[in-house]
Amino acid sequence: MIKQFVTLVLLLSVTFSAHTQTNTGEKQVIEVHTLKDFKTYVSQDNVHVKLSPGNYQIDDAEKIRFIEITSNNSYYDLSGARFMVDTKLFSRPDLVKSDDGNSMYCAIEISGNHVTLEGLYIETYGNTPGRQSKNKMFNIVGEHVTLKDVEVRTSGSNPWGYGYLYGLGGGDVRKMNGIRVGYPAKNVKLLGCQVHMRAMGHAIFLQGAENTLIENCQVDGLLRTTDAMLAETSGYGFDKKFYAAKGNYIEGTIVAQDGKILPGEIISLSEDGIRMYPEYKGHKTKNTTIKNCTVTQMRRGICTGLSSSGDTIIDCVVRDCVATGYNIGNGDTVINSSADAKYGEAFCIPYTNAKNAKVEMTILDSRNGLANTLLAKINGTGHDVVIKTADPKFILETMAIKLSVWEGYGNFNENAKMHATNIKLDNQTETEVITFKGTENAKIKSVGKVRKATDEENKINEGNRTKR
Template identity: 80%
Template sequence: MIKQTLSILTLLLMVFSCRAQLADKSSAVIEISSIAEFKKYINQDNVHVKLKPGNYQIDSAEKIRFIEITGNNSYFDLTGARFMVDTKLFNRPDLIKSSDGNSMYCAIEISGNHTTLEGLYIETYGDTPGRQSKNKMFNLVGESVTLKNVEVRTTGSSPWGYGYLYGLGGGDVRKMNGIRIGYPAKNVKLLGCKVHMRAMGHAIFLQGAENTLIEECEVDGLLRTTDAMLAETSGYGFDKNFYAAKGNYIEGTIVAADGKILPGEIISLSEDGIRIYPEYNGFKTKNTTVKNCTVTQMRRGICTGLGAASDTVIDCVVRDCVATGFNVGNGDTLINCSANAKYGEAFCIPYTNAKNAKVDITILDSRNGLANNLLAKINGTGHSVLIKTDNDAYIPETMAIKLSVWEGYGNFNENATMHATNITLDNKTSTEVIKFNGTKQLKVKSVGKVREATNSENLINEGNRTKR
């Protein structure tokens, strides 16, 4: 009996010893100092790789995904490393296409599961435009991928300096997006990441991803006045006699009906800060949480409203965006968020089919802006909205909160019946609330005046039925 007990104990000790040795082996840090070494480990499982701090040039590739990280349960510590990616790679027709059916070019793709990449600074250099507008820096498609403390700086779109005035719907602009999270991605986390948009494109966007967390991330872009554009004596806009790709309203900027660019307007040179697409190839985008993030000087700040899924935005700050600060949709919840309205409405619930959104927002200093008098826009059914500010002087007296309006961003069906029905609005600011035709069953408490739109205002509203 004693011998049997000793044998069992000996066997258990051997098992524990082997497990300990395997654990030590899997957690041992592999220190490397070149891109060539880095590529040796990106398809391996259970590795912990640390790249020596320094500058690394990415000027060669075999595939349209220049670096493909396919390993599972691996950790890549790139703290202090700077990857400089030559834009010429995005224009290489000879690179091997991907087997997933998506023709996008990207610098780094992570398709492995339970993999973390931390600490990298990555930027593009050069001015060669890509072959298509789906260029991006990161493409995250694995399960439980974490991107942590990564900093991205994008350049390389062409023509640069005109933003969406020429770059929508298959236009001329070749984009350079930041970070994509796409199907079949699940449980992806972006933690403490920064994206500096110096190119046309979205900073962070989702397509068909599930259970995504975006936390402590920062996005910034650049704005430009149309006056500066109209002062050009050469270049892309000059060659087109300053006619945009279409007329009327373009993503927050008003041009003439015939497309002539007008003075006194402002554009974003990039697209959206954080944007959720409703799906990818039939796979729905679901359950996104955006927390403690900031977006500055983009077209739209945080855009969750396009899909049917209910998304949550908590403690986020948006400043100086041109189309809208927060684009809110069906079932979305904004908790303790804040935005200004210098160049576009602080938030909008623009869609007539949106239901049961909840908005808690503080209005930041919106003085000294340009080309905007809309503080907020509310359409749809069953929403609960709280609007407040720390200082009424932050909101110019010319601004208004409007219900049942075409004005501003987000109405795609010109034949829709505009309405705001069964809305609960608590307006703790002195801003005027205007109810346009279609506003019914409004439950409102307001420090500012509440009134019906005049006949002439309703006529102007009906005249804004162009796609927005």
């Protein structure tokens, strides 16, 4: 009887213990108070680590990925912690390179699986330019990684203040990007994150990642007029005699054919807010969902058009972007989203090979803008587009919706046959719709006037193909 009673007690004890562990997530919270102690856990599986609130300086590193989180099934609570990263680290040639074939420098890399990092504020300080343009704050390459309520503030690109006028295609600018999600990343979630771009670069971008969710995130950058640039009496632009790296159209900004920077234009000092790349080393970017996000004052706001698969944008808001609010591509779905057209078109479906996009776009107040009369552009085949606004006064009478056009962002293949075929457009605004040569079988319902482009307008449009 006693033996049976002891056995029963032991069984109950084990059952109670297992129940207690399940309810607590099977992880005891480990509290650490220094960055050194925190780093001891970034490679340990199945830990729940809480770093004490406070300021932590990152001014030394051993590798080009300054902090590497390689653990699995781990949770890192950094609420109230502030990481200050010295930009000098991004120019250190002595740091150990990574073995993944990518030479990028970054402040924090998460390569483990089923990892959550929450609550961190991280920013760079100093103005030392990096050794490359691939510098970034976060690099996420693990599976089932969640970045939650993280705030990023970038600085340290060079030369600062000229944006993409000098920084495209391996130009002079050394960038400082925000958050990268790249192959082999799958099922990554960015939840409630903020990225404040005070450097040239992308805020959030994807390369070869699959099934990414970006939700409740905010991105903001800075704009600058070319008038302010031309008023300089010293500096990088002044030394270049205010000639940009190329002529004609540069990512939403018009310069002279010989590259001379013109007055009356506006630039973004950064690149894109949320942007897909088509692939990374043969691995395609697929199935991204962007929900309830806000982007302001960037080059392009939300750019899914370059992804390899149809992506979904839901309940998003884009304001004051220069090249376009939304760049939409093949098979994309945009639901209940909005943008203004102050400095560039509210949205575009620019690619001639894009098919079957579905767009529901509300136009926000587009008054008091600069250097833009294009409300939206639509190219490609089989799209279903609804355009509306809460107030007709939000849209200037000089603006137009255009089909089959080179104008605005995109269309970098000069040999492409410009067209917009089998388009269904429901224009619930008073904005004029203009169909250019190449528009066929369009079903257009419009409050505003619908007309074909004149011969002169078609001639100008054709001339724009060589001015990208």
